[in-house]
Amino acid sequence: MMEIREKNGGSNSWRKKYNNSNNYHNFSNNENSVNKSYSGNANRIVAAVTAAKLAAPAKPLKIIFEQDLNNEDLSALRDILMAHPGNSETYFKIKQRDKNTIVKTGFRVNNSVELAAKIAQHFSDSLKIVQS
Secondary structure, three states: OOOEEOOOOOOEEEEEOOOOOOOOOEEOOOOHHHHHHHHHHHHHHHHHHHHHHHHHOOEEEEEEEEEOOOOHHHHHHHHHHHOOEHHHHHEEEEEEOOOOOEEEEEEEEEOOHHHHHHHHHHOOOEEEEOOO
């Protein structure tokens, strides 16, 4: 494939045409224009990925209470959940003698491995996280 380079007038830019093609690719010797072009594209890509993540439904955090928690443990759970803010809804399944109750809480968390590890570390015997 043969490459033809042409100077564009008196500017510091040039264009490249490949043999047997009518397509030109414009280039510039001006670093600022190249950096701005890549920077603009990168910003658009980051914005699109961020929007897609926000639009995608977040997996809810589901916690089963295997045992009753005292006030101190409930406060510690609240603190852990509040330290991991995000978009995932949080549900508690509370086991009682004759029935189970599912409660949708007001907590919105970042349902991550780190959060699950923190909950498991503090409440390994009393709480169980359901992976959905």
